[in-house]
Amino acid sequence: MRHARLALLALALAGGHAVAAEVAVIRADRVIVDAAAAPLGPSTLVVRDGRIQALLPGLAAQPPLDEGDTVREFDLRGKTVLPGLIDSHVHLTLDPGSPWWRQAVTTPEFAAAVGMKNAAVTVRAGFTTVRDLGSPGRAGQAVRDAVAAGLAPGPRILVAGPMISIVGGHGDATGFRPEVTEAIQGHVCTGATECARRVRESARAGVDVIKFAATGGVLSQQDRGLGQHFTDEEMRAIVDTARSLGLKVAAHAHGARGVEAAARAGVDSVDHGTFVDDDAIRAMKAHGTYLVPTLSPTIAYREHVGTGRYTPVVEAKIRIRLEATGRNIRAARQAGIPIAFGTDAGVSDHGRNAEEFPLMLEYGGLTAREALVAATRNAAELLGVAAETGTLEPGKAADIIAVDGDPLDDITALQRVRFVMADGRIVRAD
Structure with a gap:
């Protein structure tokens, strides 16, 4: 309830319109949302202001955007995306x-x-x-x-x-x-x-x-x-x-x-x-x-x-x-x-x-x-940080990496990191 009230207050302060945000759109063929579960196929991850907003099926999914949003696209097809x-x-x-x-x-x-x-x-x-x-x-x-x-x-x-x-x-x-x-x-x-x-x-x-x-x-x-x-x-x-x-x-x-x-x-x-x-x-x-x-x-x-x-x-x-x-x-x-x-x-x-x-x-x-x-x-x-990270779930911090290969098939893939987003900040995008 508290978060909902804060969201309504933000809308009111913006004159009834959603506040423009930085949005990252990550498209990948394979996404490990939770290491304990089966990975997803082609998917689109949406990150808004440093937090995971949505996980959409398919590579062509269109993220929900507001007027004025700044959008960065990351094409990670051919890689495995997983939690940091x-x-x-x-x-x-x-x-x-x-x-x-x-x-x-x-x-x-x-x-x-x-x-x-x-x-x-x-x-x-x-x-x-x-x-x-x-x-x-x-x-x-x-x-x-x-x-x-x-x-x-x-x-x-x-x-x-x-x-x-x-x-x-x-x-x-x-x-x-x-x-x-x-x-x-x-x-x-x-x-x-x-x-x-x-x-x-x-x-x-x-x-x-x-x-x-x-x-x-x-x-x-x-x-x-x-x-x-x-x-x-x-x-x-x-x-x-x-x-x-x-x-x-x-x-x-x-x-x-x-x-x-x-x-x-x-x-x-x-x-x-x-x-x-x-x-x-x-x-x-x-x-x-x-x-x-x-x-x-x-x-x-x-x-x-x-x-x-x-x-x-x-x-x-x-x-x-x-x-x-x-x-x-x-x-x-x-x-x-x-x-x-x-x-x-x-x-x-x-x-x-x-x-x-x-x-x-x-x-x-x-x-x-x-x-x-x-x-x-x-x-x-x-x-004690499971509410923030460890899985790729909406609402959590955007701790997201991508590697060459499939780490569930070849664990050494985790030594071939090509993309890193830490708490919503792009650190690496080879």
Whole structure:
């Protein structure tokens, strides 16, 4: 009713006539409206002022137009049109291969500039929504807000800001002189009260989601293993506080006990889940936890291990990580745990996000359709943006891409993006 009243008010202010708008008309032979359903044949998509207005059958359909409308036609015959892709785990402000000590000299302002570059690369690759799970200071928020304001091209961005970590754990600063460590230490806490405070501080800083390191991490410059870091009580404090503030929670978790504890605490997603076992999977299943498998770092690891890019302590963890590749996604699929697409771009290369898809099929046994659902409908539901994106339905934001080939027949088609409209803005039209 409220929207109807606003529409009538707009008409009244325009003297009883509809307000002229920018209209995009997209004609394609094949349209995937919902990755979980059969695609449509020749169709015409109509976008008005950045939102999907109509989906009409046939290539010659005439869109409803008002006097004064500005119309742009896009002939995408021979391509597959589908919803913009969603990456549930990226680090826009991080470039892969940066020396570990760069954290001591890189300012949040410079990190934001890096983030703007990577946001543009990411959206041109067909990813119109991302969840940025770790950035210094308020660099992530700056990138998010600049893109939303139309100052630069990029996807819709949900930001976590600095990851919450234990003192000396994954995400904290280590390997420096004490005074340097004190100056650049991570978003750390000890005990339930301190951890709740960190969540509140993140909320005050304007984040969209909370992320914490439930376990050790591969790229940390310390040999603390990949097992559980936070206590069960600390994890519950993080999740309960985030819930009270209306925020979702993602848990970085590799080791099985950390995955299990994070799931029991009520996190929305376990990101990585590398070493899951039966107990961890049961906990995820019982609590409705999504898995974000992040297989793409294995590409970077295999390309660069032994080249000197990684320190010896990190390389040792990488080799252990590579041995377990695929355990997470296979177990999740077999148990019926929802899977949301995520790459960990920033560890792997930005713009190569779609290389995750073949890995999902190879290691997890997913069908092309299941992988595409993970990167559209499932990811939108996990991120809480399903009302805006994830399918091509009238009323939703115009997040639309087109690729050469049929991704339901050949998943690598998603690496051949030729057209991108992100939130109604044309980013790419090859």
